[in-house]
Amino acid sequence: MFDLANPEKFFALSRRLIPVMAALAVILFAAGLWYGLVASPADYQQGDSVRIMYVHVPAAWMALFCYTMMAVSSAAGFIWKHPLADISAKAAAPVGLVFTGLALGTGMIWGKPIWNTWWAWDARLTSVLVLFFLYAGYLALWEAIEDKARAAKLCAIMCIIGFINVPIIKFSVDWWYSLHQPASVFRAGGPSIDPSMLTPLFLMALAYQFLFFALLLIAIRNEWMRRRIARLERLEMRVMSELVAP
Amino acid sequence: MKRFSAIIMRDLRLAFRAGGGTWPSLVFFALIILDFALAIGPDIRLLSRIGAPLLWGSALFGVLVSIDRIFQADLEDGSLEILIATSEFLALTVLAKAIAHWLSVGLPLTLAAGALGLLVGLEGAAFGPLVVSLAIGTPALSLVAVLGAAVTASLKRAGVLASLLVAPFYTPVVIFGAQIANSGPGSGDTSLPALLILAAFTLFMLIIVPIAAAFALRFGQN
């Protein structure tokens, strides 16, 4: 793992991994969407509205997974000064922001027919909205600071403190009575979803996972190259200024 | 200890004089209340009912507009660099800044909320819970504000950015604070759990913010 800190090795490996992951994501999305929208049964209570679950639930999982990964990366960058850690935290943030937005949007679309309301200020919905703003704040701070090494450290502080929201989101439905129902899959006593619905859910979850890693690797490479360009430009400026005014 | 109180006294003197941080926050706070009262119009009963949460939300904005000033003046005249370089425990210096911020912004807002409660027709029994909840909640607002200011201290124009950074951390404060403020006699509800959680949040911030903000200040320096 620490071998990947070597940029050349990371670039060589990621060049081969990205197409594989992207292809897997496409295949799994096709299979998961077909299974979820066509082949799986309607719910005994919710009817066909339940199919929004296959888009909504994996997006929400990824929103939490992504922030957790960012917090771990930030801590790693903080403690071990691992060169890829800062970059991977930053690269994951926009992806996490989109997943969180998707979870919120699909949740609203699901809430209207089932709950009879677009939005409710219960603990789960509110804490996920807070997560959205944590992502937004992280990205805004990153963009505002010119010196990227300094930005990484300051963003890491905010990211780690914001991590407290992740367990609050996860357990909000157990700690407090909320309109949102409790966990169906990762819960004591096993999933409370029929296997015919669990299969497309897992297919979609895997598809999201591969999509995330493909996007993450691409974003890491971009960020790395962006920094290299910035370094080269600074070098060029220095060389030019020496040439002009010796 | 002498150094600790000296920082507080210095910040307080700067805050209360003309051009300091206290007055903009108070005026902004009052203006929001004024705008809401005028926008709602003649329905004084509606205004009275939403008065406490309205005062809470507006007080929060009053704190947000003050973030910019916490380290900005120190940064411009170079005293921030000296503070950082000479602090044996930078976290304690940060704590002193936070206490000064609360005394110069949080406490005046709390007291002003009591006065502005008259303008929105708050019921007599609602003043106590409102002022108590603000007294417990505004220290947390001040502490988080100092963190936001520390993280953005190296930036030229950080006002909106700092607000964006701290706003997510203000959600629990406003949820529990407004819950206490709303639970006057007649609501039939007991606000003790909310009060305890709000106090706990303030205490946690009392630990986390000085440490995190001290790191941020050192990182912000070259």
Place this chain on the structure above:
Amino acid sequence: MTRQMTRQQTRAALIAAVLGVAALATGLVLTALGNSVAYFYTPSQLVALAAPPKNIIRLGGLVAAGSVAFRSGERSIVDFVVEDGRATTKVSFEGVLPDLFREGQGVVVQGRVEPDGRLSALEVLAKHDETYMPREVAEALKEQGVWREPSPKP
């Protein structure tokens, strides 16, 4: 303070203060645990209140079996009872019910408590539980007699 503390002493005092504050805060949270930010009251919580709340509140629970009655009249007014296994609250509502509304279903009702203890609802939201299954499976389970009604804890 006459004697200046050494750096080590200050550090030790600071760590002790941090631990003390953390312990105090944790204690406060543990004391407060309960349903302090509940999205809704349950009927038994509502009954336990000293005085009925004046504000608009939310009430959560299950629609009691056999309690739904549409009043005959020119407009659709419905009466039903919300229960949580220990207590019940009467609710009346005028408006559009969610599709999922039925007896035994979890609901969250927003409204005002009338002097007679009845909740006059402004809005009715359906709360569904965490089980998902096809209709055939639900019916098969009912036939086999292993069907469990959605848990009474809303």
